[in-house]
Amino acid sequence: MKIGFIGAGAMAQAIIDGLLKSKVVVAEDILIHGNHKNRYEPYAKKNGLVACETNSELTSKSDILVIAVVPAVVQPVLNEIATSLKNTQPIISMASGITIDRLQELTSDTQPILRILPNVNSAYNAGMTAVAANKYLEDENLTELLKLMSAIGEVIELPETQFANFSAISGSAVAYIDFFIDALSRAGVKYGFDKATATKIAAQTTLGSAQSLIQSGETPAEVIDKVCSPGGDTIAGILAMEQAGLLNAVVKGIDATIEKSTGNN
Ligand SMILES: NC(=O)C1=CN([C@@H]2O[C@H](COP(=O)(O)OP(=O)(O)OC[C@H]3O[C@@H](n4cnc5c(N)ncnc54)[C@H](O)[C@@H]3O)[C@@H](O)[C@H]2O)C=CC1
Ligand SMILES: O=C(O)[C@@H]1CCC=N1
Numbered sequence: 001m002k003i004g005f006i007g008a009g010a011m012a013q014a015i016i017d018g019l020l021k022s023k024v025v026v027a028e029d030i031l032i033h034g035n036h037k038n039r040y041e042p043y044a045k046k047n048g049l050v051a052c053e054t055n056s057e058l059t060s061k062s063d064i065l066v067i068a069v070v071p072a073v074v075q076p077v078l079n080e081i082a083t084s085l086k087n088t089q090p091i092i093s094m095a096s097g098i099t100i101d102r103l104q105e106l107t108s109d110t111q112p113i114l115r116i117l118p119n120v121n122s123a124y125n126a127g128m129t130a131v132a133a134n135k136y137l138e139d140e141n142l143t144e145l146l147k148l149m150s151a152i153g154e155v156i157e158l159p160e161t162q163f164a165n166f167s168a169i170s171g172s173a174v175a176y177i178d179f180f181i182d183a184l185s186r187a188g189v190k191y192g193f194d195k196a197t198a199t200k201i202a203a204q205t206t207l208g209s210a211q212s213l214i215q216s217g218e219t220p221a222e223v224i225d226k227v228c229s230p231g232g233d234t235i236a237g238i239l240a241m242e243q244a245g246l247l248n249a250v251v252k253g254i255d256a257t258i259e260k261s262t263g264n265n
Contacts, residue, residue: 131149
C-alpha cells in the first residue's frame with residue numbers, strides 16, 4: 001500500500017517519522033512532494049522515501065493520499081491533481097478548518113475521506129489524533145487508515161463540529177505546553193540552573209506528571225491537593241500563579257486559537 005504525502009513540512013514529517021518508527025509502513029511505500037525540492041528531497045533521501053517531481057505524479061502512484069499542506073493551499077492543490085485522483089482513492093486530510101464537505105466539493109461527491117487532526121508528538125509515537133470519516137470510506141480502508149493513525153499515538157473519533165476545539169487543546173497545545181515548560185526552565189535559570197539542565201528538569205517533570213495522571217486515573221485537582229502540603233510551599237506558589245491569572249491566561253489562549261481556526265476573528 002503506497003501512501004503519498006502532498007506537503008513535506010512539520011506535520012507531514014512528524015507523521016512519517018512516527019510511521020517509520022512503528023514499522024507499520026516501509027520507507028519505500030511512502031511517497032512525498034512539497035513546494036521546495038531542496039527540503040523534501042534531502043528528507044526523502046535520508047529516510048529512504050520516494051520523492052516525486054509533481055503532486056500529480058505522486059497522486060497517480062499512491063493508493064492513499066495525505067493532504068499535509070496549509071489550509072490556504074488545499075484548494076489549488078486539489079484542483080491541480082483533479083485528473084490524477086481516482087474517485088475511489090482514499091484521502092487523509094489534516095488541514096485545520098477544512099471540512100469533509102468542502103473536501104468532497106473539491107474532489108468528488110463520493111471521495112472516501114478521513115479528516116484528521118494530529119499533533120507533532122506523532123514523531124515519537126506519542127501523538128493524539130482526532131479522526132472523522134465520511135460514509136464513502138469502506139470498512140476495510142477505514143480499518144487500514146485507523147491502524148496507521150494508531151501507530152503514531154492515541155486516536156479519538158470525534159464529530160467534525162469538535163475539531164477546532166480539539167485542535168486548540170491538542171494540536172496547538174503542544175506549543176502551549178512547551179511554552180509552560182520553557183517558563184519553568186527560565187525560572188530555573190533565574191535561580192542558577194543552566195538552561196539545558198533546567199529544561200531537562202522541567203520536561204521530565206511534565207512527562208512524569210502526564211504519565212501519572214494517565215496511569216492513575218486521578219484528576220489533576222486530586223494531585224494538586226496531594227502536592228500542596230498544609231501550610232507548605234506549593235500552595236503559596238499556586239496562589240501566586242492564580243493571582244497572576246494563569247487559568248484565565250490559558251483559557252483566553254484557547255479561545256483565541258478556536259476563534260482563529262473557525263475564522264471568527
Ligand atoms: N504543525 C502542526 O502541529 C499541525 C498542523 N496541522 C495541519 O497540517 C498542515 C500542514 O501544516 P505544517 O506542517 O505545520 O505546515 P508547513 O508549512 O510546515 O508544511 C507545509 C508543506 O506544504 C508544502 N506545500 C506548500 N504548497 C504546496 C504545493 N502547492 N504543493 C505541494 N506542497 C506544498 C510546503 O513545501 C511544506 O512542505 C496544515 O493544514 C495544518 O493545519 C494539523 C495539526 C497540527
Ligand atoms: O497552528 C496551526 O494552524 C496548526 C493547527 C494545529 C496546530 N498547528
